[in-house]
Amino acid sequence: MSDTPPSSRRAAREAQQQARPAAEDPGRRPTAPAGETPPESVVLDDLFTGRTTTDAIGTPPRPNKRRRRRGWWIALIIVVVIVGGVAGGGLWVWNTYEDKIRAFMGWEEPKDYEAGIAEGETTVTIVSGDTGRSISTTLFNAGVTKTDTVFYDYLISTGQNPDFQPGAFRLQFKMTAKAALAALEDPANRMENTVQLREGLTEKQTLERTADALGLPLADLEAAADPALYGIAADSLEGWLFPATYTFLPDTTAADVIRTFVDRAVQSLDAAGVPVEDRQRILTIASIIEREARSSDDFYKVSRVIQNRLDQGMRLQMDSTAQYGYGELHDGTVSSSSEALEDENAWNTYVIDGLPVGPIANPGDAAIDAAMHPADGTWLYFVTVNLDTGETVFTSTLAEHEAAVAQWRSWCTDHPDSGC
Numbered sequence: 001m002s003d004t005p006p007s008s009r010r011a012a013r014e015a016q017q018q019a020r021p022a023a024e025d026p027g028r029r030p031t032a033p034a035g036e037t038p039p040e041s042v043v044l045d046d047l048f049t050g051r052t053t054t055d056a057i058g059t060p061p062r063p064n065k066r067r068r069r070r071g072w073w074i075a076l077i078i079v080v081v082i083v084g085g086v087a088g089g090g091l092w093v094w095n096t097y098e099d100k101i102r103a104f105m106g107w108e109e110p111k112d113y114e115a116g117i118a119e120g121e122t123t124v125t126i127v128s129g130d131t132g133r134s135i136s137t138t139l140f141n142a143g144v145t146k147t148d149t150v151f152y153d154y155l156i157s158t159g160q161n162p163d164f165q166p167g168a169f170r171l172q173f174k175m176t177a178k179a180a181l182a183a184l185e186d187p188a189n190r191m192e193n194t195v196q197l198r199e200g201l202t203e204k205q206t207l208e209r210t211a212d213a214l215g216l217p218l219a220d221l222e223a224a225a226d227p228a229l230y231g232i233a234a235d236s237l238e239g240w241l242f243p244a245t246y247t248f249l250p251d252t253t254a255a256d257v258i259r260t261f262v263d264r265a266v267q268s269l270d271a272a273g274v275p276v277e278d279r280q281r282i283l284t285i286a287s288i289i290e291r292e293a294r295s296s297d298d299f300y301k302v303s304r305v306i307q308n309r310l311d312q313g314m315r316l317q318m319d320s321t322a323q324y325g326y327g328e329l330h331d332g333t334v335s336s337s338s339e340a341l342e343d344e345n346a347w348n349t350y351v352i353d354g355l356p357v358g359p360i361a362n363p364g365d366a367a368i369d370a371a372m373h374p375a376d377g378t379w380l381y382f383v384t385v386n387l388d389t390g391e392t393v394f395t396s397t398l399a400e401h402e403a404a405v406a407q408w409r410s411w412c413t414d415h416p417d418s419g420c
Contacts, residue, residue, distance in 0.1 A: 287361045
């Protein structure tokens, strides 16, 4: 029997229980200090049975922000790669089959400009014998209308057959076909004593346009176009009647007009650094460049092809020279007839060596500069594979050239009315 009072013994037992480690009591759940991660044995039921408290469990662990950001970036990169691949493939399909897709879906590009967007000013020259079809092309080349045929199509659809007057007319860029017709029929837009000569015209075409625009007798201009009168050692003034827009006084003579054209050509030759004794040769090369290149961006490459062929003793084989010599230079197509290619004349570079006997057209500033400063390259061939856009492929081997020619023929098959 103990001498210790019962109350003291009870107090001692409570003290021992409080001092006993929690792990010794199988019915007690371990807890964690506030702010620390609770042991895994703590469950949600303990909060409802009173075995533990939220203070004992502590706050839940915070998510790893760095890991979360890394995952977000990885997901974003994957999405960008997928979307980029789809977009890239779609772009390739569009660039390759745009015309077919537009035709199939009925999304044809408008052939006419919208009304009200016309801007700036340009000059268009109409010559005797011009028809609605030829004027349609002239308007397109001058940047007046959007497509080559829209003006002619408008005349047909509206049943009109205007009596076009020769001369130079002031028009604007980006005009509708309807507005362009109204401008050409308005006498106020006709420029008196002004003639516009575009690049690539022959001497014959230049004299005819000048006679129409200035009201001078064609015979007087032909008589004045004597190279000896201007100190030029050549059989004709082909290549020397510089393309530009000219305005003359009412009493200007035919000789004054021709001299103005020639002086402007000399000015361009001097600006390009052409030696006096080399003028005829450079004009000959420049005239071929003017007729062969579809855009001024290709002038310097075409010049290099000519120079490379001359350096290697190859015949130039330029269709423009064969067409000029045979008289089919302006028949509306880029292809040469077999008769033109085989005809033996002093301009046909399919049958002669070196350069033709003289220029085949009037070159502009850019073509003359390109003749003097060809681009660097090893090209020996070129072919325009899209006559609508002017896309031209330059190659250095015959195999590459034949592949490009096949591409052109395929394009012509799909576009039979585009001047092939």
